[in-house]
Amino acid sequence: MSDGVDFGYERVPAGEKARRVRGVFDSVAGKYDLMNDLMSGGLHRLWKRYAVAVSGVRPGARVLDLAGGTGDLARLFSKAAGRDGRVVLTDINGAMLAAGRDKLIDAGSPLEVVQCDAEALPFPDRAFDAVTIGFGLRNVTRKERALAEMRRVTAPGGVAMVLEFSQVAAPLKPAYDWYSFNVLPKLGRIVAGDESSYRYLAESIRMHPDQETLKAMMERSGFDRVEYHNLTAGVVALHLGRVY
Numbered sequence: 063m064s065d066g067v068d069f070g071y072e073r074v075p076a077g078e079k080a081r082r083v084r085g086v087f088d089s090v091a092g093k094y095d096l097m098n099d100l101m102s103g104g105l106h107r108l109w110k111r112y113a114v115a116v117s118g119v120r121p122g123a124r125v126l127d128l129a130g131g132t133g134d135l136a137r138l139f140s141k142a143a144g145r146d147g148r149v150v151l152t153d154i155n156g157a158m159l160a161a162g163r164d165k166l167i168d169a170g171s172p173l174e175v176v177q178c179d180a181e182a183l184p185f186p187d188r189a190f191d192a193v194t195i196g197f198g199l200r201n202v203t204r205k206e207r208a209l210a211e212m213r214r215v216t217a218p219g220g221v222a223m224v225l226e227f228s229q230v231a232a233p234l235k236p237a238y239d240w241y242s243f244n245v246l247p248k249l250g251r252i253v254a255g256d257e258s259s260y261r262y263l264a265e266s267i268r269m270h271p272d273q274e275t276l277k278a279m280m281e282r283s284g285f286d287r288v289e290y291h292n293l294t295a296g297v298v299a300l301h302l303g304r305v306y
């Protein structure tokens with residue numbers, strides 16, 4: 063299949079991946095936050111806080127959160143950007159966005175919410191000081207297109223950030239693989255009633271570009287001074303690309 067793309071360990075036609083990914087997030091939306099806490103032992107909260115801390119987002123900043131799902135990053139950014147800032151929560155999936163919008167309203171911080179594909183953003187050039195995609199790029203069919211769109215909407219002086227699962231340090235790999243392929247799918251079955259979506263999670267992490275490859279992809283997309291920070295021994299990496 064020459065134009066196939068990865069959906070976990072499967073090769074599927076490019077047009078099929080978005081439909082399969084939608085199925086995953088339609089299925090898990092209601093239990094998404096609980097599963098994140100259980101799977102990571104709460105670590106995902108620290109990874110997200112770290113991303114916001116190094117973003118340099120200050121009061122008044124314009125922030126775009128892509129594939130923002132249930133809105134954790136957007137909520138943290140809205141605190142950093144303050145009343146004079148603008149934070150837009152976006153995602154391709156209506157069920158995830160609805161969960162995020164409700165959570166933000168309950169938390170007393172309603173935000174602008176836009177349903178859109180990270181590969182084709184409905185925003186003008188250079189509109190944001192910070193653009194983020196958290197645990198989302200892995201699920202996008204054409205990652206280069208999403209990175210090019212992130213570059214397009216980032217203002218000069220701004221930053222784009224990719225927070226994503228990455229390649230864990232070699233000594234931890236056997237334990238991490240065991241956890242990923244034995245514990246995660248079972249947890250998914252018990253808590254979310256969905257084993258296959260959490261097997262997809264484990265597989266998609268292995269198929270995602272490693273730290274150096276993603277750095278090179280961001281450089282090719284036109285970002286300056288691309289760097290990455292390994293978090294939790296590379297379980298997650300935060301890539302930052304500047305626009306001058």
Ligand code: SAM
Pocket residue numbers: 083087128129130131132133134135152153154155158178179180181195196197198201202203
């Ligand atoms: N950013 C949130 C977080 O860190 O908790 C949610 C991450 S969740 C693992 C991945 C999200 O990516 C899902 O909500 C999914 O709908 C979204 N997604 C997948 N493909 C997308 C695309 N092409 N454009 C925008 N969002 C997409």
